Ligand SMILES: Nc1ncnc2c1ncn2[C@@H]1O[C@H](COP(=O)(O)OP(=O)(O)OP(=O)(O)O)[C@@H](O)[C@H]1O
């Protein structure tokens with residue numbers, strides 16, 4: 001094995017580390033003393049509505065600071081070190097409209113690249129190359145507002161992929177997309193060289209992933225190989241769904 | 252920093268949108284354009300500095316040719332027209348409204364915001380606006396002022412509405428009421 | 433987003449925006465200095481001729497844009513007819529028409545992107561007094577991107593109101609509308625932060 005691919009392989013395994021990670025809003029613990037240590041290549045995140053998945057990945061991305069405890073990726077505190085954060089993680093929000101900042105497709109893709117320190121010309125060339133990669137060169141001058149919901153999601157994905165972070169985090173970005181669109185986006189993702197962390201309510205999205213973490217009521221319920229966690233999770237969810245107790249509705 | 256910037260930008264967009272959405276009706280059935288309501292709210296909700304910046308950003312986009320003024324007007328022409336004084340008065344009004352809301356520590360927020368809107372959004376705005384009118388039409392200040400009297404009742408209603416809305420926002424999104432942070 | 437730049441492409445669209453704006457400034461000052469109604473009439477005719485050069489469609493849409501001045505023109509005309517100072521009245525009306533028509537002409541013949549470039553160039557020197565050009569750039573982009581979206585949300589809110597009320601929506605719909613706006617601001621702030629935020633030292 002050459003040094004080059006050796007290097008790639010080590011990059012594929014990014015380290016996540018949490019130590020008594022707690023996040024509270026108005027005195028209520030949304031996440032409660034989470035401690036974990038894992039390397040990820042393809043990580044699925046499952047759990048009920050309101051269990052704290054989004055909060056967890058926002059901490060992971062460094063968008064918010066923990067109330068107490070620590071969280072780091074590859075040993076870096078991403079809330080403090082925003083410059084490194086851009087190279088470590090990129091996140092796809094659930095709502096593409098919350099993510100798009102610029103009026104046109106090309107500006108949206110260029111922005112992240114300029115933030116990484118590329119010059120205007122470099123950013124433009126790279127953005128065009130990304131559009132080419134996704135076979136959408138004709139989108140260049142398109143107005144984001146005029147894209148369909150699925151197209152907006154693809155744009156967000158392209159903007160993040162262009163920045164080539166070591167980890168891409170997906171916070172249920174495919175909810176509400178039609179089946180072919182979702183399959184295509186998953187296909188693009190499968191090819192991504194970096195790691196992927198994917199929050200989803202659809203077990204199909206992550207059945208090929210090596211690892212899955214199940215978050216429940218602000219804590220880690222289990223973490224391990226997907227083929228072990230997922231059946232257990234599904235079994236549990238189905239049982240809840242079949243029970244007549246209305247209090248089991250998501251809190 | 253990011254939060255300041257996006258609030259300023261979103262309020263500039265809000266002022267534009269308020270002038271462009273299908274007219275809303277006041278309780279007495281008088282249709283109003285809500286744009287000047289947007290100016291008042293920029294002050295009461297964002298505070299002096301951010302409110303004025305939001306209005307300036309809005310005017311900048313109008314100047315470069317976006318049809319953001321009520322009725323879809325915009326471009327450099329509106330700054331050459333007789334109502335230029337009112338446009339220039341907008342950011343000053345937002346600043347003064349914001350300043351009054353920021354500095355007043357007593358009384359219910361609805362009342363403070365209404366009074367601030369009357370002082371900044373009517374008294375100050377009209378002084379600057381009428382001065383512009385006087386210059387453009389080559390008339391005395393007093394004569395130009397006569398043209399504006401009919402608009403005062405509508406604007407007083409807007410100031411009251413601005414007060415009520417500010418109080419509602421203070422309840423619904425206390426963390427977003429930057430004028431009171 | 434539709435700007436007021438004319439759909440009809442003219443030769444003037446190719447001219448540098450900075451030069452057009454500088455020309456507009458000089459002519460506007462000149463207009464204030466001129467007092468003779470005769471010269472004003474001549475000036476306005478030249479402006480109209482410029483509109484005509486760009487073709488009939490352009491001319492008609494340009495004239496239409498001047499209609500919003502009618503209340504003021506009516507008032508000034510009546511005033512000066514009553515006073516008997518007709519020459520002065522003509523001067524005021526023509527000056528107003530020329531100033532607005534000229535300014536509109538620049539807007540109609542300049543692309544939005546060219547205007548934004550001018551702003552960026554004008555803003556550069558201001559960095560010394562602490563203006564962040566990157567912040568200005570992002571703000572402009574955000575407003576252009578989000579205004580149509582806010583209008584759509586406002587319209588949707590009005591419709592949701594009407595769907596459950598026999599009356600037309602009143603000012604109360606403004607409250608949820610502002611809540612939506614404030615939440616959007618928080619979302620955009622997070623999106624901005626997720627991609628590096630406003631940087632103190634920004635490379636151009
Ligand atoms: N701004 C906030 N203020 C108060 N509570 C909040 C806030 N944001 C989130 N929460 C609470 O934190 C908890 C976790 O929310 P989070 O969004 O992380 O859940 P989630 O697992 O992503 O759920 P979903 O599957 O519905 O997206 C929820 O109980 C929610 O009510």
Ligand SMILES: [Mg+2]
Nearest residue numbers: 053054055171
């Ligand atoms: Mg979530």
